[in-house]
Amino acid sequence: MAQATLPAPLREALQVAKEIYRRNKTLTLVSQGEGRVWANKIYFAEEDGYLYGLLERPTEGRGHHYSNILRDPRVFFVIDRGVPDRFLQGEGIIEILGDVAERPERHILFRKVPQAVLFAKFFPLFVFRIRPTRLYISDYTEEWKPRVQVEVTEEVLQAFQGPLKSRPNPWRIYWQAVRSFAFPVTISPILLGAFLAPSLSWPLLLLTFGGALLAHAAINVLSDYFDYRRGADTWSTLGSSRVLLDGLMEPGHLLRFGRLLLLLAAGVGLALAAWRGLPILFVALAGASLGIFYTAPPLGLKYRALGDLAVFLAFGPLMTLGSYYVQTQALAWPPLLLSVPLGLLTTAILHGNNMRDLADDARAGFRTIAGVLGLRGSSLYYCALVLMAYGITAVAVGRGWLPVWSLLAFLTVPLAWRNIQAAFHPRRVAFTFLDLRTAQLHLLFGLLLVVGIALGRWLG
Numbered sequence: 001m002a003q004a005t006l007p008a009p010l011r012e013a014l015q016v017a018k019e020i021y022r023r024n025k026t027l028t029l030v031s032q033g034e035g036r037v038w039a040n041k042i043y044f045a046e047e048d049g050y051l052y053g054l055l056e057r058p059t060e061g062r063g064h065h066y067s068n069i070l071r072d073p074r075v076f077f078v079i080d081r082g083v084p085d086r087f088l089q090g091e092g093i094i095e096i097l098g099d100v101a102e103r104p105e106r107h108i109l110f111r112k113v114p115q116a117v118l119f120a121k122f123f124p125l126f127v128f129r130i131r132p133t134r135l136y137i138s139d140y141t142e143e144w145k146p147r148v149q150v151e152v153t154e155e156v157l158q159a160f161q162g163p164l165k166s167r168p169n170p171w172r173i174y175w176q177a178v179r180s181f182a183f184p185v186t187i188s189p190i191l192l193g194a195f196l197a198p199s200l201s202w203p204l205l206l207l208t209f210g211g212a213l214l215a216h217a218a219i220n221v222l223s224d225y226f227d228y229r230r231g232a233d234t235w236s237t238l239g240s241s242r243v244l245l246d247g248l249m250e251p252g253h254l255l256r257f258g259r260l261l262l263l264l265a266a267g268v269g270l271a272l273a274a275w276r277g278l279p280i281l282f283v284a285l286a287g288a289s290l291g292i293f294y295t296a297p298p299l300g301l302k303y304r305a306l307g308d309l310a311v312f313l314a315f316g317p318l319m320t321l322g323s324y325y326v327q328t329q330a331l332a333w334p335p336l337l338l339s340v341p342l343g344l345l346t347t348a349i350l351h352g353n354n355m356r357d358l359a360d361d362a363r364a365g366f367r368t369i370a371g372v373l374g375l376r377g378s379s380l381y382y383c384a385l386v387l388m389a390y391g392i393t394a395v396a397v398g399r400g401w402l403p404v405w406s407l408l409a410f411l412t413v414p415l416a417w418r419n420i421q422a423a424f425h426p427r428r429v430a431f432t433f434l435d436l437r438t439a440q441l442h443l444l445f446g447l448l449l450v451v452g453i454a455l456g457r458w459l460g
Contacts, residue, residue, distance in 0.1 A: 006159060013148040014156065016139045018164045020079055020088045021046040025113050027053070028078040031064075031094070033071030038064040043119075044079075045112040049152070049160030050129050051077070051092070052108045054100060054116060057124040066126065069094055075130060086139045092132040092152075103127040106235065107246045114242060118433075121236040168248060177224065177243045177254060178217035178261070184439055185315050185346045186216045188446025192342060193323025193335050195453045201327060204276070208326050211268030211284070212319060218261035219291035223302075225255050226295035232303070232364055239353045239435065262288075276326050283322040290314040305367040311350050316343020338396055341389035341409075341449070345442040348385040348419075351378065352434035355423070375426060382423040382434075386416050386441075393449065403456020408448040415441045 006014070030039040044053040058066045069075070075094045080087035097103050100120045105127050109116050119125065135150040150156060190212055194205045220241070227233040228244045228251060235245060243249040249257075265288070273281040290310040293299040301310045320339035325331055354361065354370035355378045361368055370378045393409055396402040419437050 006155070009148070010150065010156075011159075013135075013137045013150055014159055014164060016086070016148075017088055017135055017137050017150070018046075018160070020086060020137075021051075022166070024079050024081055026079075027051070029053075029065065030076040030078075031068035031072070033068035036064070036068065038068055040065070043109060043113045043116045045109045046160075046166075047108050048165065049157040050131055052105055052127065052129050054106075054109065054120060054125040055096070055128050057126060059124070066096070069096065069128075077130065084138075084140075086141050088138070089136040090132045091134045092130040094128055094130045097127045097129055100125045100127050101235070105129065110235075110242065111246045111248065114238075117236060117238055117242075121238065173243055173248050174257065177221055177241045177249065177257065179220040179224075179241050180217075181436070182220060182349075182439065183213060183216060184443035184446070185342075185349065186212050186319065188442065188450070189315060189319040189339055189342050190323045191450045192339060192446065192453070193320040193325075194327050195450050195457070196320075196324055196335050196338065197327035199327070204272075204326050205323075207268060207272060208323050211265050211272060212323075214261055214265035214268060215284070215288055215291065218258050218265055219288075219294065221254060221258035221261060222292060223295045225251060225258060226297070226300075230295070230300070230303075232295075232361075232366060234360070236360070238356065262292075272326055276329055279331060280322055280325050283318055283325065287314045287318040287322065290318075302368070303366040305369055305372055307354075308347050308350060308369045312343040312347045315346040316340060334401065338401060341393050342442070342446055344385045344389045344392075345438065345445060348382055348389075349435050349438045349442060351382050351385065352419075352423070352438045354378075355382065355434065379424045383420050386420060386438075389445070390416070402449075403452060405455040405459070406449055406452035408452040408455075409445050411448060412441055412445045415444065 025043055026041045027044045028039055028041050030037065032038070042053045042055070044051050046052075055065050055069075056063045073093050073095065075092055077090050077092065078087065079090075097105055100106050106120065109127075110120075132152045135152060137148045137150060139145070187209075190205070190208055194200055194208070224233070224240050224244060227237075227240060233240050233245055237245060244251055244254060269281060269284045272284075290301070291314055294301050294307060294310050295303075301307055316339045317336045320335045320342070321331065324335040351370060354368040355375070358368075358370050358375065358378070361371055369381065373381055390410065390413070393402065393406060397404055397406055415437070419434060419441060422434050422437070
């Protein structure tokens with residue numbers, strides 16, 4: 001039955017239900033069996049009117065839902081955002097589909113809730129599907145009105161599978177593919193190089209930003225493609241954009257997108273070379289080569305324990321020197337030396353990711369510094385990277401290479417200490433997302449360092 005033939009009140013209620021499904025990531029699931037009731041919050045996603053999620057395998061003291069469902073597949077669920085203004089209650093029949101490693105339905109959930117991958121990676125879980133039988137829909141956002149009760153017939157399911165079916169936003173998928181959460185590691189060195197220059201041209205800085213961010217986006221996209229083709233990325237991979245793993249984009253399409261971004265970045269690079277001189281082109285080519293061959297054959301630096309060095313050079317000295325040259329038309333040692341703290345923190349981001357994926361990389365036969373050092377050695381290495389960033393900054397201030405205002409970067413020490421503590425606890429490396437927390441540290445450290453340089457210029 002088409003949505004247009006449904007009664008208007010029912011059609012409006014289903015639209016509210018769809019919006020509740022779309023805006024919420026968790027539901028409270030209630031099951032019962034032999035007089036025992038169990039309830040907890042779990043991640044979920046809706047597709048075609050069915051609800052999908054993950055349940056723990058039964059182990060000692062755990063897996064209560066699973067035990068209850070074997071006895072009685074009827075469940076109750078509540079979906080809300082913690083405020084009783086628009087929420088949904090429902091009844092349904094739950095079905096255990098199988099192990100998360102074997103069921104493609106997992107990607108329905110992962111597309112909506114990437115955080116769920118983390119739990120699926122480290123805990124034994126089953127994929128489940130709920131076929132709702134009755135929905136109770138409450139919407140008090142505009143005015144009070146009675147709760148709507150909906151019997152979920154085949155006609156109602158057809159509405160979810162037709163007019164109400166979710167359509168992926170292509171622009172959002174492209175944005176996901178470029179992994180914009182990693183862009184701060186480009187922003188800080190570009191700003192550092194520009195503010196180390198005696199004078200600052202904002203148009204040149206903006207153009208440099210445009211080219212560097214396009215290049216970074218291209219490298220992220222191409223890395224995803226080559227990791228996928230090489231088998232480095234699997235369903236449980238956390239560090240990629242997941243547009244290929246979750247079926248949001250075809251590999252060939254992603255490759256073409258990466259090439260387009262690379263061409264656009266090359267266009268900006270050529271414009272800067274024509275405006276400011278050929279040396280910027282050589283610096284850009286060196287950085288781009290390190291980025292592309294980070295995963296691309298025949299080098300695949302990432303798989304040969306050379307990824308840390310490549311990332312350090314590309315997102316530290318080379319990017320800072322390039323930004324400095326655009327402003328000054330001169331190559332100099334200070335931007336190379338003073339970029340080292342940012343390069344070290346960028347390497348720490350990568351290392352946090354590799355620490356989490358240490359076992360996966362070993363099984364796939366890839367070598368990273370984390371794999372070479374082992375868990376304990378990796379924790380010490382991470383600690384050294386972070387502490388050296390602060391130590392070199394302090395030395396630079398003490399020697400007069402940086403203004404005393406640059407010590408503002410030390411306001412981030414509590415964040416650094418939090419991350420170092422997590423690095424020495426294997427479970428916390430994953431569940432605190434050490435790589436993302438290190439990216440947060442990098443961004444704040446870099447911005448405060450640049451602010452300090454700017455204050456030193458203006459205030460003396």
